[in-house]
Each structure stands twice: as C-alpha cells, then as structure tokens.
Amino acid sequence: MEKNGYIGLVKSAIENYSDLPALSDFKGNTLTYGEVGQSIYRCHRVFNLLGIKPGDKIALIGRNSNNWALVYLGTVTYGAIVVPILPDFNPSDISHIVNHSESLLLFSTDQIFDKIDETSMPKLKGIISINDMSVLVDNNGKVKKAINKARDEVKANNSHPVTGKLKFCNPKPDDIMVLSYTSGTSGFSKGVLLPHRSIWSNVQYARDTFDIVPGERIVSFLPLAHTYGCLFEFLWPFTEGCHITFLSRTPSPQIITEAFRKVRPHLILSVPLILEIIFKKQILPKLEKSSIKALLKVPLVNKFIYGKIKNKLSEVFGGEFREIVIGGAPLNKDVELFLRKIGFPITVGYGMTECGPLISYAPWDETKQHSAGRIVHRMEVRIDSSDPYNTVGEILVKGDNVMIGYYKNKQATNEILDEDGWLHTGDLGLLDKDNFIYIKGRSKNMILGPSGQNIYPEEIEAVINNKEYVHECLVREVNGKLEALVYPDYEAVDAEKLSDKDLEKILQNIKKEVNQELPAFMNISKIVLFPEEFEKTPKKSIKRYKYTS
Template sequence: MDNNGYLSYVEHALKNYRQLNAFSDFQGESITYNQVGERILGLHQLYKELGIEKGDKIALIGRNMTSWAVVYLGTITYGAVIVPILPDFNSSDIHHIVNHSESKLLFSTDLLFDKLDETKMNGLLGIVSINQCISLVDNSNGKLAEKVINLQPLFKGDGKNFNPEKLDFPEIDAEAVMVLSYTSGTSGFSKGVLLPHRSIWSNIKYAQEHLILKPEERVVSFLPLAHAYGCLFEFLWPFTMGCHITFLTRTPSPQIITEAFRKVKPHLILSVPLILEKIFKKRVQPQLEEPKVKALLKIPGLNKIVFNKVRNKLTEVFGGEFREIIIGGAALNKDVEQFLRKIGFPFTIGYGMTECGPLISYAPWTESRTYSAGALVDRMSIKIDSKDPYNEVGEILVKGDNTLLGYYKNEEATEEIFDKDGWLHTGDLGVIDEQNFIYIKGRSKNMLLGPSGQNIYPEEIETTINSMNYVQECLVRDNDGKLEALIYPDYEATDAEKLTKKQIEEKLQAIKVAANKLLPAYMNISKVTLFPEEFEKTPKKSIKRYKYTK
C-alpha cells in the first residue's frame, strides 16, 4: 500500500468499504464509499476534458460538507494540487489566494459565492458550485458549463455502477505538492504552505499505527477542513479506515456541536481548547460552585462520587461513546486540565503546525502527562535551542517526514523557517523531558522581557486570568514597559447578576489583585482594561495578537 503514498490509502478504502456510509451532512443526506468513488471518477473526467494537468492548482472554499470532501479527494487523486480556502476569509483575501496560487478552477458553495468578485480573479477557467454541481462563472466559452452539467448524474447517483477496477490514480512522487495551504496566522496574512504527498502520507501512517478507529465507526467533522488539523484527523485519516464522517455544515457553536455529538455519538473527538473550556464553564463549573458540592469535594471518598458524576455527565455531553478527546491548536486552561485529569476524563493534548501537516507530538490519554503537549511522533526529530533542553526554555526545532517543502513564491520565508542544517524553526518556545514529551511555554515572538530581563510568556498570565469568574477571554500586552491585560468579560455571567458597567469594572480590578497574588512579582499586571468585544481569532481560535499590540 506504500507504493503511492496517500493515494494508495484512498484506493484501498474505495475498494474495501464500498457499501459502507462514508460521508453525511449533519441532519442531511449520506453517501457511501461507492458514491464517493463514482464522483471522484467523474471529477477526473471533468479535469481531463478541461485540460487540467498534474500539478495544476484547484481552489476550494466552503464550510465542512460532503461535496467539499469529494472535491478534495477528486483533486488530489488526479494529481492536481488542492488549495483549500478558509470560508472566514474576507473577499480580498480570497481573491488574493486564488490569484497568488494561480488556481485554474474555484469550487465554491453558493453562499460564499455571493461575496466573490469574479472580475478580480482573471486566471480562472471558471467557478463551480459544489452545492448544485453547476457552473457559476464560465470563462471558457461555455465549455466548463457543458462539462459540469455532464457531472450531475454522477453526483446524484447511488453508486451502484461504480467499478473500483476503473480507479487509475497516477503515480505521484513523494515530494510532489499535494496541498497549498493559506492559513490565517496570529501575526498577519499568512504564507502559502507547500505540503508534499510525503507529509500527508506520513501523518496518516502515524495515525493508523497509533490512534484507534475501525470501519463503520463515527466521527464528527466540525474543525475547519481548510486547516491541516481538522482536515487530517477528522477527514483524511478516518476515510482511510472506512469510518462514517458527519460534517457539521455550519458555524460550530458549542450548542450546535454538542447537539451533533448527542445524535451522532462519535468514537473519537478532536477539539480546540476554546470549545472544551466553554462547555466546561457552562456545564460543569456552576455545579462545582454549589455549597453542597464544595463541601463534598473536601471529604475523601465522597469527592470520588462527585468526580464520577461529573465525568459521566461530561461524557454524555460529548455523545457517550468516544474513547478519547484530542485537544490541539492552542494551550488548554491549566485549571481545566488539572480538574479533568483529577476526574479521569479521557482527553489528551497534541501539538503541531500547518508546516508539519500538522503533527509534531501526541500521546494517548492513558500515557499523557500534565501540562505536556504529548511525545514527539516517531517520524520526527526534535531539538530545543537552549543549553539545557530539559530545564532551560528555547525555541522548538524539528525535522522529519512531516515537514513542508517551503512557502510558495517566498524564498525569504522558506530560508527563515529552515536553518542550514535542515531544522524547521517552529517559533514556539518550550522544554522537553527524557522521553521527548514537549512542554510549550509560548511563542517566541510573543515573549516579553521583565524589568530585570526575565522572560515573560503572556500566555501563562492569560491562563491564570481566564480561569477566573467574569472573564470570557483576555490578552496580555506590553504597555510602555508595563503589563496590561485586556479583558473581554463573560457577559452571560454579568447579565445574570445584573451588574452595571461600573460594577463590572470593579470586578476586573479585583481580578487584577487576585491574579497578581498568584503570579511572580515580575509578571504582575499593572493595568486591566475592559475590552468591549471578542478578540478576532484564527481558525484555531488563537487570538490575532498583532491586531492588539502597541
């Protein structure tokens, strides 16, 4: 199966799981692996008739849905390069990505098409609706519209006529580009990450060897598919295992996500910290604050009964049948992590970046370590850029099969991320232990210097403040040599208590006093400022810090 990388895994799935359900849109229709195969062959025919060649770029934008996944698979198995675009990008960013990537076609959902201006994307053969399978814009004198219409029977077919023997995926070099990913970073408009087939294949192989999913088991896909984390672990890998993937199809609020978990009952869950923290804060924390529960928690033996009840309730919130929740994308609140470990909740924290397709470290929940981001995966090497990697914080450097080729049309950025010895500079700061478990302290570009030259990681201060009542989220920044915390209040809590703005301000000042008691003196906050709206975030739900630094 290893002869043709990831495409071999796709071919194996299409041949061995033919009658099983492959994809469903939440509260919508389902299609089998046979139907997926039929549509993939149809897309290959379309590309061939349009003169699309191996290595050509195909752009794809839309929320998580069945037709998005089909276009993705149909493109990479043809040998073309997929350019997934986050639906949250504004119009000018989408136009820029399509043009910069030199995409030949753009597949879009009807809803997102409304915010596009085709006159600003002159290199396209046209734009195709993935909802209706029709041409929305045709720059090929009617050829695109005609060929796309011919696809409709396949995209509405039952898959009974699919013959897996007709699958004839091209031989692809391991170093050939499979994905050109433009992700929104926390420091401005991102670069185009060139991920080769080798990187995706390596990530999939690791998942098959170390994570557990079986044919017919269920996964809910709600993380952005245009981002490497969700795409690989909620879609590409489960597909190779014969799993049934349900796409959320809408903006993933905690309420909608928990509804999907309750109905689908997934066997494995991926999440970002913000989702888990919000569910914990709304569903668990209020119960722990009740006087009777507080009293029980102080009594050995009885506290275990409380812990069991909380664990069971939280397990039910996530559908009740999952083996593990994998957290990635950002740091988990330390208080939340401590409590979840105390009650024996099956979660683990991984670490990665788009440039590694995305995986760098992971450990199953039974082997995970408090405050760690998992152990280095077995196809990568690691180095901490410090004199004592076990105790002294330094930049995390990695190399191995998962890494990118470079940045598209950006030699300067490529030279910056790789040093002369081939080490990839992650930009993250941390330490490791003797078993290569990674402990992340923050981003190197976010680090601030204390009054006596101490290294201050704003993420550590934010974790302390975020755990406090009346705080929805916060951002710590340098303000003329002093630390300032911008706090967006938990207005649901303040509204419930009918607090005035003045009273909210008083609560924030009390938070500053409480936080400073818990922090080292050099990390003390000098000023707290009420921030009126949620901070703008990346798809991984990390705050875009560059927008709020002075």
C-alpha cells in the same frame, strides 16, 4: 512512503468499504464509499475535459460538507494540487490566494460566491458551486459542457467505477498535494507547500496509533481548510472506513454538543476554547457551590461526586468516545488538572500547518501533565538552548511531516527552514528525557521583564481566564508595563444585573487576585475592559498582532 502513499489508502478504502456509509452532512444526505468513488470519477472526468494536468492548482472554499470533501478527494487523487481556503477570509484575501496560487478552477459555496468579485480572478477557467456542482462562472465556455458530459457519463456507466474506469494518480513523495494558506496570528498568510509524504506520514501515524475500526463514527466540525481538522477528522478516518459527519453550520458549542449527542462519535478532536466554555458554563458553577465544596473534602464522597461529573461530561460529548484530543492552542492548566483528576480521557497534541500538521502526541493514559505529548514517528525534535531539559528555547523539528517551503516566497522559507532541514517553529518550550514536549509560548509573544525575566503572556492569560465574569483576555506590554484587555462574560453580567460600576469593581478585584497568584515580575499594572470579542483564527486563537502592535 509506501506505494502510492495516501492515494493508495483512499483507493483501498473505496474498494474495501464500498457499501459502508462514508460521508454525511449533519441532518442531511449520506454517501457510501462506493458513491464517493463515483463522485471522484466524475471529478476526474471534468478535470480531464478541461485540460487540467497533474500539478495544476484547484482552489476550494466553503464550510465542511460532503461536496467539499468530494472535491478535495477528486483533486488529490487526480494528481492536481488542492488549495483549501478558509471561509473566514475576506473577499480580497480570497482573490489574492486564488491569483497567487495560480489556481485554474475555484469551487465555492453559493454564499461565499455572492461576496467575491469574480472579475478580480481573470485566470480562472471557471467557478463551480459546491452546493450542487452547478457552474457559477464559465470564462471559456467549456466548464458547463464538461460538467454536463461528466454527469451523463456517470449515469450511463452502470458498472462500479472502481472496477471500471476510475484511475488514481501515482505521486512521488515530494510531489505537492496541498497548498495551504495559513491564517496564523502574525499577519497575512503564506502558502505552505505540503508534499504527499507529509500527508501520508501524518495519516499513517494515526493509523498506527488510534484504535478505530470500519463503521465507527467521527464528527467533523473543525475547519477542513485547516490541516488539523482536515487530517484527523477527514483524511485519516476516511482510510479506516469510518462514517464522517460534517457540521456545515458555524460550530457553536450548542450545535457541536447537539451533534455529539446525536452522532455519538468514537473519537473527538477539539480546540481548547470549546472544552473550556463547556467546563466554565456546566461544571465550574456546580463546583463553586458551598455544599459541593464541603463534600469534596470528604474521602470516598469526593470520588463519587467526581464520578458523577465525569459521566455527565461524557454524555455531553455523546458518551461513546474513547478520547478527546486537544490541539491548535494551549489548554487552560486548571481545566486540564481538573479533568485529569476525574479521569476524563483527554490529551493535548502539538503541531503546525508546516508539518501537515502533527509534531507530538501521546494517548490520554500515557501522556504527562501539562505536556503536548511526545515527538511522533518519522520526526526529530530539539530545543535551541544550552540545556533543553531546563532552559526554555525555540522548538526545532525535522522529518517526513515537514513542508517543502512557502510557495513563491524563498525569503520566508529560508527564515523558517535552515540548511540542515530543521524547521524553526517559533514556539518556545522544553523537552524531557522521554521526548515529551512542554510548550511555553510563542517566541514572538514573549515579553522581556524589567530584570531580564522571560514573561509568557499565555501563562498570565490562563490565570485571568479562569476568573468568574471573564470571557476571554489578552495580555500585552504597554510602556514597559503589563496590561490585560478583558472581554467580560456579558451573559453572566446580565443574568446578575450588574452595573458598569459593579463590573469595574470586579475587574479590579480580579487584578488583585491574579497578582497575588503570580510572581511579582508577571504582575499586571491594570485591567482594561474590552467591548467586544477578540478577532480569532479558525483554530480560535486570538489574532494577537491586531492588539499588540
């Protein structure tokens, strides 16, 4: 790790880009890098006045915003450990995480604060509003005084704090920077201890890999409390002098595309669901028209049509991006094939919270079809199988990105990290000779077929999800047989005024079509209509354990 690691990169960015715009709330306030420095200084003073020491925990919950980012930077540059909490957690889980992490302060949006019971977190010194940095709870009578005094000092200090009183911590590589409580699909979350070397290694890889310059634009809509969005929509671009715009509202496809058109970002991070919805709603209906189908069979004409589709899709995302990086879950193979056919600059990466998060990536013009990229710098990978090139096995990784372990959970740490330092990801895959990774599914999700075949429900779901009138689905094993729970696309059903009987007939036809497309051992025995959307993690992965136990 280079001197001061990530903290040194933050210091350089504030000093070198002080007059450039740094952070904006979409349709809201904008802060320069110099103003971010002032806010960090104020945060440091509050911590100091409250007796917060390096290594103490500071919890942070709320949707993406300028103030969320300021608290995060203020915490980690002070040397304290930030505990970002996903806003989708319920109140009891929030209290549990605050208590389990032994956080001394909680920064919360007013909306979330109204839902939690502050008396269930008695060890907190206080709770501070992210909205306006006012004091919501003051358990020792000192928090409000510290906030006011720090604010007065900043106003009185006319000299730029970077050249005056602003100081940054000097962490060691294995000092903890982030305590991240995951919201995976396998049950209640664990606290992942991410050291400074992990965050620095991820950020440095991005700096070495992506071609981006000061002043270029990024839209942050993935949850900042999750490592994927935090690293690549915030922590890394901040070090490059980028202008980051936060979407503080729930990021529906409509809101996201509105932001893309107005901000026109230069690099886009996304989860598959967003792209798949846009593809299904805006592109697929046009491709299904008989006139278009006929024209796509004509040489040269099809190239013209594909070019028009590519241009229109590019405009949906703002028109100035160089690449869209997909992560968090597998991308539908049919969507990927079509986008590659039209030359759309899209690539798929792979990672997990325990790696801060990056494991593999390759640029869109270098990656291989259906792969998740090649293993990144300062990381090793191997497949736990007799023939890693042809026989599926668990993906094991090792290197600078890997966590220290799970906080206060030695058993879980020993289950995932072996004595040689290999992290057992729980994902199944293959490797090729160029170190490209091919994900096949989760080991916990794999179903053993009647004749010993390995069945990956994600592969069946990808086929079903591509069918008309299907919004999403989940495949599970029931009494030795495969069944698919399908939540229909009720928008399309209502538009065509289909009856329940019509919908049932459509679902049975889908079952027939899917079984014709898949090997016999992967055939589904029945499709069950599911009445509501499946509960999901912030990465938009279905919480599978809720429907398969």
